[in-house]
Amino acid sequence: MGTFTSAAKFVGLSQPAVTSQMQALERQLGYPLFERHGRRIAPTARAKALAEEVAPHIDSLDAITDTDENLPSERARVIHIGGPAEYLSVRVIPLLAQMADQNVEFRVTFGLAEKLLVDLSVGALDVVVSSIRPRLRGVASVALIDEEFLLVASPRWRDLIGDGETVTAESLRHVPLVAYSEDLAIIRRYWRSVLGQPADGLNLAATIPNLRAITDAVIHGLGMSVLPRYLIEEHLRSGALVVVLDPEMAPLNTLYVATQQGILHKNRSVRLVHDALLADAQRAAGTS
Secondary structure, X not given: OEOHHHHHHHHOOOHHHHHXXXXXXXXXXXXXXXXXXXXXXXXXXXXXXHHHHHHHHHHHHHHHHHOHHXXXXXXXXXXXXXXXXXHHHHHHHHHHHHHHHHOEEEEEEEOOHXXXXXXXXXXXXXXXXXXXXXXXXXXXXXXXXXXXXXXXXXHHXXXXXXXXXXXXXXXXXXXXXXXXXXXXXXXXXXXXXXXXXXXXXXXXXXXXXXXXXXXXXXXXXXXXXXXXXXXXXXXHHHOOOEEXXXXXXXOEEEEEEEEEOOHHHHOHHHHHHHHHXXXXXXXXXXXX
């Protein structure tokens, strides 16, 4: 037994919408599909028989719509890619030019992992880069890359703080801090794992909900921040940013590349994007 609420979450619709559609289908068929047991429901025998009857036709329709070979040669396959704006902008979008001759049209969506994964599960997206491990039914994923987080600032602040060997949690309290959000989620994790202390009493200078904008702010001297290495690699090489602390083990966060279960075997275009993301991540890991 289950509930319409759980079914609605699975397909990414509201509970009233699912209930309304089921009631309309029951009216059209002329018989009930579910037995009600309080708030929980169970399919009737006729509902199970109906599901078995229509399932092969739905599978056939999926096979027709999801296989590239069924598209006319002049028609581009549209691939919908979702993920965090910063990673897609820095690592994924530059890859699209390499696939431009594959008769694929790309549509990119920026957003938070939870919503993007729901969209993926119902077919609104084809490939998602997720900052959380996907756990939705019907969604397959593999680890893409480990984000390494660094505490960085412009050179002028390091000159005031000192080098990594003399930096302490107390000395950092006087340095302006640029954060992604007021809860200081990434920064609190860094403080706990690297400094062994809570991130309390810090000098918050600005909250900017965009990592690329934070990078620009830090380069221009607004203060220090914790940022992923992939985003600031070039600025570290140029000297525009410097690492304030260099711990033996920096905090890591695993990114995943997610697709609908089974789609990689059926859809050459999705497989092309999926494999390109993995290959790029392997190259990036090898040069870091």
